Amino acid sequence: MSIDAALRALAPVLGDRLSLSKSDLAAHGQSETHFDPTPPDAVAYPRTTQEVSQIVKICAQHRCPVVGYGAGTSLEGHTLATQGGITVDFRHMAQVLEVHSEDMTVRVQPGITREALNEDLRATGLFFPVDPGANATLGGMAATRASGTTAVRYGTMRDNVMALEVVLADGRVIRTGSGARKSSAGYDLTALLVGSEGTLGLITELTLKLQGQPEAIAAATCAFDTIDAAVQAVTATIAMGIPMARIEFLDAASVAAVNAYSRADFLVTPHLMVEFHGSDAGVAEQAERFGDIAQDCGGSAFSWASKPEDRTRLWQMRHHAYWAIIASRKNTTAIVTDVCVPISKLAQAVAETQADIDAAPIPAPILGHVGDGNFHAILLIDPDNADEKRAAVDLSAGMAERALALGGTVTGEHGVGLGKLPYMAAEHGAGWDVMGQIKRAMDPLNILNPGKVVRLD
Amino acid sequence: MSIDAALRALAPVLGDRLSLSKSDLAAHGQSETHFDPTPPDAVAYPRTTQEVSQIVKICAQHRCPVVGYGAGTSLEGHTLATQGGITVDFRHMAQVLEVHSEDMTVRVQPGITREALNEDLRATGLFFPVDPGANATLGGMAATRASGTTAVRYGTMRDNVMALEVVLADGRVIRTGSGARKSSAGYDLTALLVGSEGTLGLITELTLKLQGQPEAIAAATCAFDTIDAAVQAVTATIAMGIPMARIEFLDAASVAAVNAYSRADFLVTPHLMVEFHGSDAGVAEQAERFGDIAQDCGGSAFSWASKPEDRTRLWQMRHHAYWAIIASRKNTTAIVTDVCVPISKLAQAVAETQADIDAAPIPAPILGHVGDGNFHAILLIDPDNADEKRAAVDLSAGMAERALALGGTVTGEHGVGLGKLPYMAAEHGAGWDVMGQIKRAMDPLNILNPGKVVRLD
Ligand SMILES: Cc1cc2nc3c(=O)[nH]c(=O)nc-3n(C[C@H](O)[C@H](O)[C@H](O)COP(=O)(O)OP(=O)(O)OC[C@H]3O[C@@H](n4cnc5c(N)ncnc54)[C@H](O)[C@@H]3O)c2cc1C
Ligand SMILES: Cc1cc2nc3c(=O)[nH]c(=O)nc-3n(C[C@H](O)[C@H](O)[C@H](O)COP(=O)(O)OP(=O)(O)OC[C@H]3O[C@@H](n4cnc5c(N)ncnc54)[C@H](O)[C@@H]3O)c2cc1C
Numbered sequence: 009m010s011i012d013a014a015l016r017a018l019a020p021v022l023g024d025r026l027s028l029s030k031s032d033l034a035a036h037g038q039s040e041t042h043f044d045p046t047p048p049d050a051v052a053y054p055r056t057t058q059e060v061s062q063i064v065k066i067c068a069q070h071r072c073p074v075v076g077y078g079a080g081t082s083l084e085g086h087t088l089a090t091q092g093g094i095t096v097d098f099r100h101m102a103q104v105l106e107v108h109s110e111d112m113t114v115r116v117q118p119g120i121t122r123e124a125l126n127e128d129l130r131a132t133g134l135f136f137p138v139d140p141g142a143n144a145t146l147g148g149m150a151a152t153r154a155s156g157t158t159a160v161r162y163g164t165m166r167d168n169v170m171a172l173e174v175v176l177a178d179g180r181v182i183r184t185g186s187g188a189r190k191s192s193a194g195y196d197l198t199a200l201l202v203g204s205e206g207t208l209g210l211i212t213e214l215t216l217k218l219q220g221q222p223e224a225i226a227a228a229t230c231a232f233d234t235i236d237a238a239v240q241a242v243t244a245t246i247a248m249g250i251p252m253a254r255i256e257f258l259d260a261a262s263v264a265a266v267n268a269y270s271r272a273d274f275l276v277t278p279h280l281m282v283e284f285h286g287s288d289a290g291v292a293e294q295a296e297r298f299g300d301i302a303q304d305c306g307g308s309a310f311s312w313a314s315k316p317e318d319r320t321r322l323w324q325m326r327h328h329a330y331w332a333i334i335a336s337r338k339n340t341t342a343i344v345t346d347v348c349v350p351i352s353k354l355a356q357a358v359a360e361t362q363a364d365i366d367a368a369p370i371p372a373p374i375l376g377h378v379g380d381g382n383f384h385a386i387l388l389i390d391p392d393n394a395d396e397k398r399a400a401v402d403l404s405a406g407m408a409e410r411a412l413a414l415g416g417t418v419t420g421e422h423g424v425g426l427g428k429l430p431y432m433a434a435e436h437g438a439g440w441d442v443m444g445q446i447k448r449a450m451d452p453l454n455i456l457n458p459g460k461v462v463r464l465d
Numbered sequence: 466m467s468i469d470a471a472l473r474a475l476a477p478v479l480g481d482r483l484s485l486s487k488s489d490l491a492a493h494g495q496s497e498t499h500f501d502p503t504p505p506d507a508v509a510y511p512r513t514t515q516e517v518s519q520i521v522k523i524c525a526q527h528r529c530p531v532v533g534y535g536a537g538t539s540l541e542g543h544t545l546a547t548q549g550g551i552t553v554d555f556r557h558m559a560q561v562l563e564v565h566s567e568d569m570t571v572r573v574q575p576g577i578t579r580e581a582l583n584e585d586l587r588a589t590g591l592f593f594p595v596d597p598g599a600n601a602t603l604g605g606m607a608a609t610r611a612s613g614t615t616a617v618r619y620g621t622m623r624d625n626v627m628a629l630e631v632v633l634a635d636g637r638v639i640r641t642g643s644g645a646r647k648s649s650a651g652y653d654l655t656a657l658l659v660g661s662e663g664t665l666g667l668i669t670e671l672t673l674k675l676q677g678q679p680e681a682i683a684a685a686t687c688a689f690d691t692i693d694a695a696v697q698a699v700t701a702t703i704a705m706g707i708p709m710a711r712i713e714f715l716d717a718a719s720v721a722a723v724n725a726y727s728r729a730d731f732l733v734t735p736h737l738m739v740e741f742h743g744s745d746a747g748v749a750e751q752a753e754r755f756g757d758i759a760q761d762c763g764g765s766a767f768s769w770a771s772k773p774e775d776r777t778r779l780w781q782m783r784h785h786a787y788w789a790i791i792a793s794r795k796n797t798t799a800i801v802t803d804v805c806v807p808i809s810k811l812a813q814a815v816a817e818t819q820a821d822i823d824a825a826p827i828p829a830p831i832l833g834h835v836g837d838g839n840f841h842a843i844l845l846i847d848p849d850n851a852d853e854k855r856a857a858v859d860l861s862a863g864m865a866e867r868a869l870a871l872g873g874t875v876t877g878e879h880g881v882g883l884g885k886l887p888y889m890a891a892e893h894g895a896g897w898d899v900m901g902q903i904k905r906a907m908d909p910l911n912i913l914n915p916g917k918v919v920r921l922d
Contacts, residue, residue, distance in 0.1 A: 110704055110809035153649040164647050166656070167624065182896040187872030188805040189837045190621050192610040192660055192880040193892050194918050195900045199623070199656030203649055220706040247567055249677040289746055348645040352567035380646045415644030423649040435650050439639040442907065443652045449906035450899065461651050 011049050011092055014072035018052065018094070021062055025053040025100070036077060036095045039085050040142075042341045042391065043426065048075060048089035055100045057173060057181055057212040064210065065179030067094060067455055075457050076206035078148025079121060081140070083344045084425025086152065086205055090459050096210060098147050104128045105213070111187065112218045113170060118147025118211045134218040137162035140421070141327040147211045152423040153203030157254045157326065160246075160379030161285065162219060164421065169202050173213035177451035185215065200446070205423055206457040208450045222285035226295055227254070227319045228310035230282065230302050231275045235259055235362060235374075238278040239355045241305040242378045246351050250297050252379055254283035256326055259362075261373035262333060269332030270325040280307070280378075281326055283319075333373045333386045341391045343400045343427075347411035348382040348420025357414055361385060364406055368399045382420035409434075424461045432463070468506050468549055471529035475509065475551070478519050482510040482557070493534060493552045496542050497599075499798045499848065500883065505532060505546035512557045514630060514638055514669040521667065522636030524551060524912055532914050533663035535605025536578060538597070540801045541882025543609065543662055547916050553667060555604050561585045562670070568644065569675045570627060575604025575668045591675040594619035597878070598784040604668045609880040610660030614711045614783060617703075617836030618742065619676060621878065626659050630670035634908035642672065657903070662880055663914040665907045679742035683752055684711070684776045685767035687739065687759050688732045692716055692819060692831075695735040696812045698762040699835045703808050707754050709836055711740035713783055716819075718830035719790060726789030727782040737764070737835075738783055740776070790830045790843045798848045800857045800884075804868035805839040805877025814871055818842060821863050825856045839877035866891075881918045889920070 018026050027033075028050050037047025054060045067074045073093025080087055089095055098119030105115040109132055116125060121143045126135050138149060139156035148154075150172070155164035162168065171185030184197040201209055232238035238257055245252060258266065258281070263274045280302070284294040299310060313322045325332075334342055349357045358374065365372040365385060376383025385407065387400040408418040408431045418431040432440045444462045447454070454464060475483050484490075485507050494504025511517045524531045530550025537544055546552055555576030562572040566589055573582060578600045583592050595606060596613035605611075607629070612621035619625065628642030641654040658666055689695040695714055702709060715723065715738070720731045737759070741751040756767060770779045782789075791799055806814045815831065822829045822842060833840025842864065844857040865875040865888045875888040889897045901919045904911070911921060 108807065108809060110700070111807045112704075113807070153647075153653070155647055159647060166647070166653065176895075176899070180895050182894060182899060184893075184896055186874045186892070187807040187810075188839075188868075188874045188877060189808070190610075190612055190616060190623070190805060190839065190877055191874035192803075192876045192878050193874050193885065194660070194881055194889060194897070195665075195903060196610070196623065196656045196660055197893075197896055197899060199653045200903075203651070203653055208652075243567070247569075287750060289750060293744060293746060346649075348647060350565065350568045350570070350644040351646070352565065353644075382645075382647065411645075417643045417645045417648035417650050419649045420645060420647055421649050424651055428650065432651060435643070436641075437639060438633075438637050439641055439654055440651070442633070442639060442654060445906045446652060446657075446903060449902045 010070050011072045014067050014070035014094065015050055017066045017070065018063060021059070022052055027051045027053070036080065036087065036097065037089060039088060040081055041083050042343050043085035043088055046088040046090050048095040049092045051095045051097050053097050053100050057175065060096065060175045060210055060212050061179045061181055063094065063096060064175050064177065068178055068453055071453050071455060073458050074455050076147065076151060076210050078119065078145030079143060081142035081144050082148065082152055082425060083422045084427035086423060086425035086460060088426065098145060101212065107132055109134065112220065113187065113215055114218055115213060115215050116146055117213060119145050121145050122149065129218065133221050135221055136216055137219050138165055138168055141330050146214055146216065150202050150211055150214055151205050153421070155377065155421040157256055157323065157377060159377060160255055161251060161253045165202055166199065168217045169198060169214055170217055171215035172198055172201055172211055174201055174209035174211055176209050177453065177456050187215065203423065205425065205461050207447060207461045208456065224288045224291040225283065225285055225319065226291050227283040227313040227322055229274065229322070230280045230310055231308040232278045232280070233306055235278045235358055236355060237305045237307065238280050239358050239378065241280060241302050241307055243351055243354055244301045244305070245298055246379055248297065248301065250294050252282060253285040254281065255379040256281040257376055257378040257383065258329065259374040261371065262329055262375040265332040265336040265373060266325050266329055269335050270328060272325055281322060329375055330386065333388070337371060337388045339390060340388045343387040343389065343404055344422065345385045345387065345404050345407045346419045346422040347407050347416060348380060349411055349414045349416030351381045353414040353416065354378060354381050357410060358383060360410060361407055364403055368403055370396050370399050372403065380420065381416065426460065467527050468529045471524050471527035471551065472507055474523045474527065475520060478516070479509055484508045484510070493537065493544065493554065494546060496545055497538055498540050499800050500542035500545055503545040503547050505552040506549045508552045508554055510554050510557050514632065517553065517632045517667055517669050518636045518638055520551065520553060521632050521634065525635055525910060528910055528912060530915050531912055533604065533608060533667050535576065535602030536600060538599035538601045539605065539609055539882060540879045541884035543880060543882035543917060545883065555602060558669065564589055566591065569677065570644065570672055571675055572670060572672050573603055574670060576602050578602050579606065586675065590678050592678055593673055594676050595622055595625055598787050603671055603673065607659050607668055607671055608662050610878070612834065612878040614713055614780065614834060616834060617712055618708060618710045622659055623656060625674045626655060626671055627674055628672035629655055629658055629668055631658055631666035631668055633666045634910065634913050644672065660880065662882065662918050664904060664918045665913065681745045681748040682740065682742055682776065683748050684740040684770040684779055686731065686779070687737045687767055688765040689735045689737070690763055692735045692815055693812060694762045694764065695737050696815050696835065698737060698759050698764055700808055700811060701758045701762070702755055703836055705754065705758065707751055709739060710742040711738065712836040713738040714833055714835040714840065715786065716831040718828065719786055719832040722789040722793040722830060723782050723786055726792050727785060729782055738779060786832055787843065790845070794828060794845045796847060797845045800844040800846065800861055801879065802842045802844065802861050802864045803876045803879040804864050804873060805837060806868055806871045806873030808838045810871040810873065811835060811838050814867060815840060817867060818864055821860055825860055827853050827856050829860065837877065838873065883917065
């Protein structure tokens with residue numbers, strides 16, 4: 009392996025779009041969470057699929073690691089160049105290529121962010137629903153199999169990516185999927201690549217399913233006295249089959265953080281934030297049925313966010329909740345947990361987690377996409393305090409083990425990266441070895457984001 | 466490779482559940498469609514995952530082919546033992562293992578049929594939506610990534626299988642997925658195995674998503690003067706986002722066949738058969754909106770199937786349409802086509818197909834799950850007439866090429882088997898080689914349903 013040789017070969021191909029600048033390397037070597045900085049040797053900024061293919065071919069020749077990079081908002085150290093090499097930043101491949109209104113699909117380049125995409129779609133009456141809290145890129149979202157507040161209604165990236173163009177580990181370019189809504193034509197390579205975190209290929213184009221803007225939208229918040237009451241309301245709502253567009257949980261600590269960060273004045277108790285999509289009559293019906301359940305569980309009357317700008321503000325507050333929670337403690341860094349359990353186990357999982365947190369020496373607000381059974385505790389630690397770090401690691405491990413014991417997963421949406429590697433054997437058993445076999449078959453030189461997702465002995 | 470040695474080793478393990486009877490071999494060597502009979506050397510009837518694992522281990526040791534078998538209703542020669550070996554028939558593994566009502570999921574063994582499963586679920590208020598026309602097994606349906614009349618609303622097997630237990634080519638048993646609704650924990654092995662047609666592993670257990678029985682259901686038929694008018698109504702309906710539970714197309718020839726076979730009296734013109742699911746108000750609203758569109762396209766007034774038994778009869782007629790079409794010509798065998806195109810191309814694809822059929826010397830009724838852009842022409846040939854066979858092969862190839870040119874797929878739901886192998890290179894390009902790499906990694910001895918889905922040079 010010779011990274012230097014790869015850099016020398018890449019320089020004439022990319023010119024000043026191969027950056028060795030200290031600040032560039034540092035920016036791409038950082039993580040949103042607690043991982044130590046791990047910069048790459050260079051950052052490449054390709055403009056075309058052809059260039060991505062050339063980069064990978066050259067890197068394969070010199071066995072130089074290649075790490076894909078979208079917005080860098082992933083939470084498990086996904087983009088860290090732990091073995092050095094080239095980070096491929098897709099910011100110059102950020103176009104909407106083609107909107108197919110009648111088919112309700114769009115072709116995009118991987119570097120476009122979800123906000124830019126929806127801005128671009130505004131006039132079409134269509135939107136792309138998957139919305140992680142950060143303004144992530146579609147390439148990164150596909151690579152992590154991301155979800156967000158609307159997954160309970162519209163699904164995750166698994167459900168919303170129809171087709172991909174991918175550069176493989178040897179530089180070959182393939183297209184997976186098609187413009188058809190369904191297909192039985194062999195192995196589902198699209199689904200295999202979605203969630204592969206840049207370890208099987210680099211995504212250079214995506215075809216996405218879009219949704220029609222609903223005729224009517226209504227959003228509201230509802231306060232509860234206890235966490236359990238709020239979670240019971242969620243479980244009952246899902247069991248009733250009410251087609252919630254969003255149903256988000258925040259505990260009192262998260263609400264307090266949001267109040268401080270976003271200058272809001274929610275009652276500092278557990279909350280649900282909900283949204284209904286449909287026809288006028290449909291939305292009214294859903295809201296009434298959910299209202300009955302919430303009331304049965306002791307929830308407050310709804311506080312409606314009626315005007316579009318109020319709704320935007322509500323969901324912005326929710327999307328910024330992570331930053332709000334980080335800001336709630338001085339000089340802190342976060343370990344983010346991401347368990348997802350069967351909905352019937354949600355109340356138990358949250359209650360036991362809360363008890364563990366109460367007994368721990370660190371603050372850890374809880375919030376989550378509870379309609380899917382998915383929640384996060386944001387473990388806030390003083391990075392220089394070893395006791396706190398140990399407590400956080402224990403809490404995180406406890407949550408992961410509990411999720412598995414309850415039939416769930418250690419990561420509902422953030423992905424494996426480095427942080428969730430230690431749990432993969434427990435979650436998948438021999439299935440994890442199969443993932444390794446697939447990795448070896450598709451990337452025999454182990455150049456694509458090496459050290460992530462799978463273990464290669 | 467020694468099949469005989471494998472049979473000798475298997476006999477003491479399975480006793481009389483290893484069958485060498487002529488009639489058993491013949492039954493398992495038949496195809497629903499035009500393929501020549503190709504019996505296996507033996508049929509195994511395992512009772513447990515453990516036994517399936519033992520069978521595969523022994524077969525691996527002796528390099529003996531292993532072909533999974535559900536109900537044998539697949540249409541592309543999927544289950545034919547073209548290289549001999551052991552067919553593994555799952556009929557004794559057909560239990561419902563556990564219903565999780567609150568989570569709306571069920572764990573089943575692979576040999577249960579969709580009708581038996583729904584019969585079993587009846588008291589729970591839940592149902593499993595995916596419904597191919599035949600009473601297929603859930604294992605077979607997962608293996609072919611099947612769909613049916615309700616896929617337009619509830620998705621295909623891709624969307625409704627949450628987790629699997631699978632025996633791999635070396636006999637190891639893995640579990641993929643979990644009880645959580647979503648996960649980002651590494652490669653999506655569930656999605657990779659769904660649609661792999663028994664070439665990557667044998668499915669010994671499935672966890673499936675269920676749906677709540679809708680509060681209200683209404684079904685209706687609507688007659689049109691021309692194929693184009695009916696298809697335009699479909700396209701407009703999907704574009705409007707009306708959440709159709711079913712929207713099925715039959716051309717006049719299909720309707721005539723159904724009339725004869727099921728003693729019905731539909732007007733012999735193109736028809737849509739539709740169903741609406743929701744609340745009382747929701748169903749009324751959907752029906753009204755669809756009715757307006759149908760009328761705009763020159764459709765007749767609805768003929769409602771109001772009573773549950775009328776609805777059952779309607780969908781039974783639809784599910785039996787394939788048999789009805791086969792019965793419409795004496796001494797015939799079928800080549801079944803299965804293209805799926807972007808919905809915006811549906812009208813063009815159907816019209817051009819119809820023109821080709823009009824010019825051909827064989828009858829070929831058209832019907833399909835048009836809400837997904839998926840339709841079939843059932844090419845009826847006299848098996849002893851070489852001209853007819855050639856015409857059918859040409860028609861089928863023309864449809865496949867057109868589907869690809871329009872951005873679609875050569876198989877929307879039936880799968881590859883033997884019949885669609887010739888189109889895989891055109892559909893997937895280098896992606897087909899990647900499928901081969903995965904096959905080699907997971908089944909290096911090529912014992913699992915060899916000769917299907919992929920090409921191994
Ligand atoms: C405030 C905040 C809130 C968040 N909320 C959510 C949430 O609700 N739901 C959720 O799922 N996540 C959430 N996240 C995590 C993060 O936003 C997601 O993981 C997102 O999908 C990452 O996208 P990105 O563009 O930032 O990717 P990056 O972080 O740049 O990369 C992520 C991974 O994808 C790979 N990758 C990137 N681009 C490509 C490509 N084109 N081809 C192949 N591989 C590529 C990288 O190598 C890396 O492994 C949140 C993060 C923050 C900071
Ligand atoms: C009248 C009629 C109508 C039809 N309508 C539809 C339709 O609407 N939609 C649709 O999708 N299909 C339809 N089909 C095709 C067929 O019903 C489907 O392909 C179905 O999924 C096959 O299921 P099966 O149990 O019969 O599987 P089989 O035919 O027995 O096997 C199919 C494939 O799956 C493999 N397999 C079976 N069980 C297992 C297992 N446990 N583990 C691993 N591999 C296994 C086999 O090796 C084979 O490759 C129709 C067929 C007929 C005859």
